[in-house]
Amino acid sequence: MSSSITIRLKSGRSYCSGVLISPDLDAAADARTDLVLSCAHFLRERTGPISASGAFFPARVLGAVRIPRTDLAVLRLDTPSPPKDLLRVSTSPAPWLAPTVTEGFGGNLRRPAQRLGRVVARSPIAMGRNLRTFVTSAAILYNNPKAIKGDSGGPVIVNGEIVAVQSMVTDPLGVNTGIATVAQVAPHRRAIAAAVAALQQAY
Structure with a gap:
């Protein structure tokens, strides 16, 4: 378990947390990724572009997809993370x-x-x-x-x-x-x- 895969998403004065995940959703050691799993309600409340920080690299969100009928969303960053131990x-x-x-x-x-x-x-x-x-x-x-x-x-x-x-x-x-x-x-x-x-x- 590593807090280095938990990131902060910010848009205007609003912010939330998220977690880096691998493209195949499985665990991956020492892997780079540009994908984040987070909550969908943050996307509803945001007031502008979304930036990411807190996992030792800065990035911006290119796009996001909300998962229907629940409070989940997947976001893609413009910059891959440094190597991380990603969780399944x-x-x-x-x-x-x-x-x-x-x-x-x-x-x-x-x-x-x-x-x-x-x-x-x-x-x-x-x-x-x-x-x-x-x-x-x-x-x-x-x-x-x-x-x-x-x-x-x-x-x-x-x-x-x-x-x-x-x-x-x-x-x-x-x-x-x-x-x-x-x-x-x-x-x-x-x-x-x-x-x-x-x-x-x-x-």
Whole structure:
């Protein structure tokens, strides 16, 4: 597990997190990549061009594809990363009670923080308060430290694989409960692969 594959995406005053992935979605040692997995809701909220930082190379986003019916997106950068140890995009759902590590730049950190957690539930559908962020095949985590704004799009890692990306926090009346909703990748892996292929063909 390496925080050097977790990146910060920024557009105007908005930012989120993301994770570098290989074109075939499998693990790859000492590999360069220009592909990022992140959250779709950031693309809806952005106010201009998107830049990437935080993994020891600067880049700009050439294009992005949102995965239908969930809070996942794939982005392509204009500059490949330096060699990285990339993690596999999992083909299995997050196991019940599995320990998790979520990485993200929440709180305007210069380096990603790790939020330790555990899978406490799974849900076929989850929706944000604004009724615009929508996740199918969600997992529910309890994190300590708590996931916060800006961690969205960061990888959720179980047993050395990316099982989800951070999507939403549960904060009734502004109180962060430590409960987070994450968008699982396994049910959408075929769509993620199709998004990669579309980006590679377009740019």
